[in-house]
Amino acid sequence: MIQTDETRGLAVESQPPAGQQQPAAEQEPPAGQQQPSAEPAAPAQSDPPTRLTMPFGKALNAGMRAALAADDHVLLMGEDIGPLGGVYRITEGLQAEFGDKRVFDTPLAESGIVGTAIGLAMRGFRPVCEIQFDGFVFPAFDQITTQLARMRNRHEGGVTMPIVIRIPFGGSIGSIEHHSESPEAYFAHTPGLRVVAPATPNDAYWMIQDAIRSNDPVIFFEPKSRYFTKGEVDTTVPAAPLHTSRIAREGTDVTLVGYGAMVDTLLRAADLAAAEGTSAEVIDLRSISPLDFGPVLESVRKTGRLVVGQEAPGFVSVASEIAATVAERAFYSLEAPVLRVTAFDTPYPPSKLEHGFIPDADRILEAVDRSLAY
Amino acid sequence: MSATIDSPGSTPTVQLVTPDGRWQPSDSAEEYLPYVESLGEHDLKRFYRDMVVMRQFDTEAANLQRQGQLALWVPSHGQEAAQVGSAYAARPQDHIFPSYREHAVGMIRGLDMVDILRMLRGVTLGGWVPEENGNFHLYTLVLASQTLHATGYAMGMQLDGSSGTGNPETDAAVLVYFGDGASSQGDTSESLVFAASYQTPQVFFLQNNHWAISVPVARQSRTPLYLRGSGFGVPGTRVDGNDVLASYAVTAKWLDDARAGHGPALIEALTYRVGAHTTADDPTKYRTDDELASWVQRDPIVRFVAHLRTLGVEQEFLDAVDQEAADIADDARRRVLQLGPPSVGRMFENVYAEPHPLVEEQQEWLARYEESFGEQA
Numbered sequence: 060m061i062q063t064d065e066t067r068g069l070a071v072e073s074q075p076p077a078g079q080q081q082p083a084a085e086q087e088p089p090a091g092q093q094q095p096s097a098e099p100a101a102p103a104q105s106d107p108p109t110r111l112t113m114p115f116g117k118a119l120n121a122g123m124r125a126a127l128a129a130d131d132h133v134l135l136m137g138e139d140i141g142p143l144g145g146v147y148r149i150t151e152g153l154q155a156e157f158g159d160k161r162v163f164d165t166p167l168a169e170s171g172i173v174g175t176a177i178g179l180a181m182r183g184f185r186p187v188c189e190i191q192f193d194g195f196v197f198p199a200f201d202q203i204t205t206q207l208a209r210m211r212n213r214h215e216g217g218v219t220m221p222i223v224i225r226i227p228f229g230g231s232i233g234s235i236e237h238h239s240e241s242p243e244a245y246f247a248h249t250p251g252l253r254v255v256a257p258a259t260p261n262d263a264y265w266m267i268q269d270a271i272r273s274n275d276p277v278i279f280f281e282p283k284s285r286y287f288t289k290g291e292v293d294t295t296v297p298a299a300p301l302h303t304s305r306i307a308r309e310g311t312d313v314t315l316v317g318y319g320a321m322v323d324t325l326l327r328a329a330d331l332a333a334a335e336g337t338s339a340e341v342i343d344l345r346s347i348s349p350l351d352f353g354p355v356l357e358s359v360r361k362t363g364r365l366v367v368g369q370e371a372p373g374f375v376s377v378a379s380e381i382a383a384t385v386a387e388r389a390f391y392s393l394e395a396p397v398l399r400v401t402a403f404d405t406p407y408p409p410s411k412l413e414h415g416f417i418p419d420a421d422r423i424l425e426a427v428d429r430s431l432a433y
Numbered sequence: 434m435s436a437t438i439d440s441p442g443s444t445p446t447v448q449l450v451t452p453d454g455r456w457q458p459s460d461s462a463e464e465y466l467p468y469v470e471s472l473g474e475h476d477l478k479r480f481y482r483d484m485v486v487m488r489q490f491d492t493e494a495a496n497l498q499r500q501g502q503l504a505l506w507v508p509s510h511g512q513e514a515a516q517v518g519s520a521y522a523a524r525p526q527d528h529i530f531p532s533y534r535e536h537a538v539g540m541i542r543g544l545d546m547v548d549i550l551r552m553l554r555g556v557t558l559g560g561w562v563p564e565e566n567g568n569f570h571l572y573t574l575v576l577a578s579q580t581l582h583a584t585g586y587a588m589g590m591q592l593d594g595s596s597g598t599g600n601p602e603t604d605a606a607v608l609v610y611f612g613d614g615a616s617s618q619g620d621t622s623e624s625l626v627f628a629a630s631y632q633t634p635q636v637f638f639l640q641n642n643h644w645a646i647s648v649p650v651a652r653q654s655r656t657p658l659y660l661r662g663s664g665f666g667v668p669g670t671r672v673d674g675n676d677v678l679a680s681y682a683v684t685a686k687w688l689d690d691a692r693a694g695h696g697p698a699l700i701e702a703l704t705y706r707v708g709a710h711t712t713a714d715d716p717t718k719y720r721t722d723d724e725l726a727s728w729v730q731r732d733p734i735v736r737f738v739a740h741l742r743t744l745g746v747e748q749e750f751l752d753a754v755d756q757e758a759a760d761i762a763d764d765a766r767r768r769v770l771q772l773g774p775p776s777v778g779r780m781f782e783n784v785y786a787e788p789h790p791l792v793e794e795q796q797e798w799l800a801r802y803e804e805s806f807g808e809q810a
């Protein structure tokens with residue numbers, strides 16, 4: 060049902076395979092003998108509904124199902140991901156479908172999950188590890204940064220580490236401590252890792268498959284506050300490549316940049332700005348490392364103004380890197396300093412306070428106003 | 434019998450040869466005796482030869498460090514029997530995950546010892562391709578990290594059907610080395626948890642050399658370390674790690690069991706780090722001459738020489754080994770001195786498997802930067 064590697068490859072090339080080209084022309088029935096449904100043509104049979112509306116979490120599930128079906132070496136491992144399907148049910152049904160050798164519960168130890176995944180990757184598997192919550196990744200931080208990230212380099216290319224570490228991240232879910240963190244900068248700072256964060260169900264579906272297919276370790280941040288947000292998923296037309304950013308909304312006066320759940324906030328801010336007569340362009344970064352600066356710089360050269368939003372604290376953060384790079388590369392295009400709208404540099408507060416901690420559309424707009432005032 | 438190392442009241446320790454070279458198996462050694470019965474004279478001579486070669490190489494490498502040719506050396510003096518015995522127990526299809534002191538194990542698996550020196554000279558972070566060197570994986574410098582890699586690797590062997598099929602010629606297992614210091618790391622405990630949980634084909638080989646740099650093993654554990662596995666459901670055995678035959682037999686038995694699908698096991702090999710932790714260490718600051726002397730009396734090579742003499746091995750053989758060891762050390766010295774630095778571009782290679790714009794950009798920048806000096810000259 061779901062697209063496999065092969066069918067996806069065809070879609071990328073947008074060319075039917077040799078020998079299947081233009082069957083219609085050759086098989087065209089004589090005039091007057093049209094047989095509209097006489098032959099249930101093969102192409103029609105292999106064309107499942109291509110545009111499905113589904114929640115972000117279900118899109119991830121469908122993407123992992125496709126990856127498991129496409130490659131026997133893909134394994135899912137983590138805490139509670141088997142019969143339960145994960146605390147967010149992202150892996151629901153996958154153990155039943157692929158068996159407990161492909162999708163398995165691990166002991167409750169994050170360093171153990173990532174450390175054994177490294178060994179499995181050395182043996183030729185492609186493990187996809189689920190870390191239950193953002194705040195629980197740190198027991199695995201040593202294995203990720205001192206081992207996983209360097210393994211290929213210290214082997215001088217002799218091994219590949221096709222490991223995906225899925226981490227639900229971000230706040231706005233009214234949860235308790237350590238369940239709302241945005242630790243992406245730690246990983247983006249580490250050479251050897253790739254770091255991505257989809258913002259839409261369509262990207263969730265495609266980016267998880269791209270991440271699993273990557274021969275490098277990918278830290279895959281899932282905006283958990285969006286798990287139940289529905290959107291259209293096109294299962295035949297692949298999304299943009301994994302490490303590219305995307306114009307989520309076009310505009311001319313100011314550029315708003317973010318990733319993960321922040322993209323929705325930026326889009327709401329753009330709506331509100333439009334009502335006030337300001338045209339905001341919104342860029343969904345999708346990839347944090349490497350960071351696709353091209354569309355950001357292009358947009359800034361057009362608008363002259365940039366506001367970066369993120370749920371993580373601001374000091375030494377992804378937003379800092381964007382501000383520095385844009386200042387270096389688009390200095391003469393800027394009409395105003397790059398402004399960062401981030402969480403505060405405090406521990407994530409009790410959830411009753413989180414709405415004042417994470418930037419909302421109003422705080423984005425406040426920064427837009429400051430930018431426009433220059 | 435009363436003179437054996439595991440007489441009543443003491444911790445049972447598998448020993449086959451006494452420190453003065455007599456064949457006198459301890460009570461706990463009985464189940465391991467079949468594993469040494471298959472060894473012939475050639476095997477015993479090989480064990481001896483490898484221990485002596487390693488001892489000589491160790492001295493040469495320390496000298497190279499003192500002369501500024503290596504950034505660091507990690508002595509293995511005193512631990513030769515634990516390493517040589519356990520290494521010979523592994524089969525070609527087995528995979529070995531060392532810590533960073535298992536030079537003799539690497540040598541036995543076919544590794545060119547100069548490859549280890551390349552890493553310690555600062556020429557490379559790794560040094561060899563495991564699959565081309567007897568499945569001897571790279572050294573791991575963050576203590577105990579490799580225990581989890583080993584367990585994951587063993588899980589992979591289970592998943593791809595390379596273990597537990599009942600065919601002893603093809604079934605594989607993992608042998609992972611760590612030390613008394615690393616036993617305190619969380620990763621060691623987690624790897625024991627995972628290994629027991631999935632019943633991995635794996636042997637944990639803990640060389641208790643009594644010192645984690647300057648800290649004695651009593652600071653790491655108040656109970657004998659071979660018991661560490663029992664709470665996890667991993668059976669443990671203590672072996673006299675200065676007895677090469679006992680180290681071989683115990684490791685052979687538990688690796689056989691692991692390959693056959695009987696799950697993981699832990700071996701604690703009692704030995705002693707006669708040398709410093711590394712060439713940056715000064716053991717005189719934290720341990721007594723008496724303690725050192727007591728362990729030097731239990732030297733694994735001295736013991737095995739005495740044992741070989743009881744078997745009628747001639748001085749001619751021993752002399753030939755000494756000469757071979759000296760030649761190997763000389764050859765290593767000669768080749769190490771020829772090792773130049775890697776090209777600057779190497780640091781950008783293999784950071785990622787797939788193209789990465791930031792790394793490429795920085796590599797190109799550095800090339801331009803360096804060229805700019807060339808133009809001025």
